[in-house]
Amino acid sequence: MDDTEPVQPSLNSNYVPTTPGNHHVSEDEESDDQSPSSSLLPKHSSVPLAVRYSPEDSYCFVYIIFFLMGIGSLLPWNFFITAKHYWLYKLSNNTHGSGNKEHRSDLSDYFESYLAIASTIPSVLCLILNYVLVNRLSSNVRILSSLFVILVVFVVTTVLVKVDVSDSRTEFFIGTLASVAVVSGASNLFSGSVFGISGHFPMRISQALISGQAMGGTLSAVASILDLALAKDVADSALAYFLTADVFILLCIMTYLLLPKLAYSRHYMLAATGDGGAAAGTGSRVSVPPLQPILKKTWVLGLSVFYVFFISIMVFPAVSSGIQSVNKASGSPWTTTYFVPLTSFLLYNVADFCGRQATAWLQVPGPTSRVLPVLVVCRSVMVPLLMFCNFQPRDHLHTVLFAHDVYPVVFNCLLGLTNGYLGTLPMIYGPKVVPRELAEATGVVMSFFLTLGLAVGSAFSVLIVHCI
Structure with missing residues (x-):
């Protein structure tokens, strides 16, 4: 648990749990006063009652869901950049053949550099867009729409693994960069929205999200190595690799839909919704x-x-x-x-x-x-x-x-x-x-x-x- 982050309760202080007897003081809130940086934080007495008392996170389901969301927020970028052998094969002059030998080409030499540009520039623009939309579009719409966009792009990428692009490598190069740009923008909206939701939960949930993001790159690298070891050629390896990404994105969608059904998450999300409505009524949420x-x-x-x-x-x-x-x-x-x-x-x-x-x-x-x-x-x-x-x-x-x-x-x-x-x-x-x-x-x-x-x-x- 990371006690260095400030508590970010944005809940309505008038909200009172319907069954306070089934609630307990969250360990995260109890430990906040012991933070070495507590002088920078508000006193414990100022934390609303709805934040201090919550249901238990049974079997750590909510923690696990946010951990998966953290992995999913960086998974698309990590899966694109770690599939190096596949991109070299696809953009080389050897895709007509059946071997795995990669021949040099201008497209393959500079692909990863252009891949980074196609990924990060849309991210900057979408970060600004997310800042504008955060009070105008619900988090459910932003998260689910971005996940579905990512899933569609990855399904198309998976299908193209078995398509011969030897005669249209330039078009494949441009299409891939466009896919990366779309996925990066959608991933940025997704991660920003999930971070916003985690701010309504205790600090352990934010820590789960951060840990998941850090784990995303490691898992994609391990998946890439396993695919190389088990597959017979580059195409089969890439097919299994991108299918893994497809399944994981579907898992993120299903687990996010499960989130409002859990008592622990419903408690904080309901309180946050009530606070959001009160703030919106005063016009404070739409101000920049x-x-x-x-x-x-x-x-x-x-x-x-x-x-x-x-x-x-x-x-x-x-x-x-x-x-x-x-x-x-x-x-x-x-x-x-x-x-x-x-x-x-x-x-x-x-x-x-x-x-x-x-x-x-x-x-x-x-x-x-x-x-x-x-x-x-x-x-x-x-x-x-x-x-x-x-x-x-x-x-x-x-x-x-x-x-x-x-x-x-x-x-x-x-x-x-x-x-x-x-x-x-x-x-x-x-x-x-x-x-x-x-x-x-x-x-x-x-x-x-x-x-x-x-x-x-x-x-x-x-x-x-x-x-x-």
Whole structure:
């Protein structure tokens, strides 16, 4: 449980549970007063009764549902970027043949860089759209519509696995990027809406969502490796891989529809609805929160988030997944088939998960410390370190300084660990350094800095791949 996040009750203080005898004081609320940052939070006595007393989360069903929602919010992006062998095969000059050998082409060389651009730019636009629609369109409509859009795109992607696109690779390239753009926009609406709902629940539910997001990349990397190990060729591997994504998205839809039927979630969602109606009656929900006081308090934290993800997306996956084993000529499965999925995708995502989870127990440096932005800037060294590994093909920068397989292993672990830790700390601190009524809007602003960093970094990743 993460006690570093502020309590965000937005429930109507007049709401009283119908059967208070069946309710208990939530552990999350009891522990809030023990938070090391409790001076930044409102006193426990100010928390509404509806927040302090709730039904039990039987069998942790609600926790599990939000954990799945967290995985689902990043699953589409992770499944697209980890299917590297499939995209190389589909965009190469060898799809007429029956072998798995990949031939170089301009489309495959720069596909991952353009993939990052197609993903992050729509995310920035949809984040702004979500900020505008949050008080005008119900969360149910936003969440279910975005999930159905993601499902349709993934079903089409799955069908195209068995379609020969040898004579229309450019059209397939453009169509894939368009699919990524649509999925990224829908995923952004989905994740933002789910975060909004989790704000009405105790902190353990928000922690479930964050943990699920961190786990999404790891699961997609593991699924990719298993598909490569079990499938006979690239096409069969990709088919099983994308079918897995289809099933998981369906699971997210079904579990979300189950959420209002559970007493624990119904308690908080009913209270939130009552508060929303009262707020709407006063016209406060349709007003746009002021940006100036938010930026005045959080501009350093926002720039830190921006730069962390700017550096990360600049080299992952466009550069890191292009680093090949120096012993690839040996022909062993480790050096040819599993080196990139293991050293780039799996290690990075596991390290990122560990970095994010570490913030639940350690929050150093603090929100006002100058050390945090210094550490963030120091991550710039990861760019040249990965560039001078055995990235292939190399057209301009022919020197390989780190000619051993252990170097990309260490560098990718450092990249993921620092991304998870230094990227999460500012996101936690942001809503705590502003007045309580601006906390939710501050979360949206911090998310904007994060997504903007991904968008700008993805554009620079194209430049770096061209330079190498």
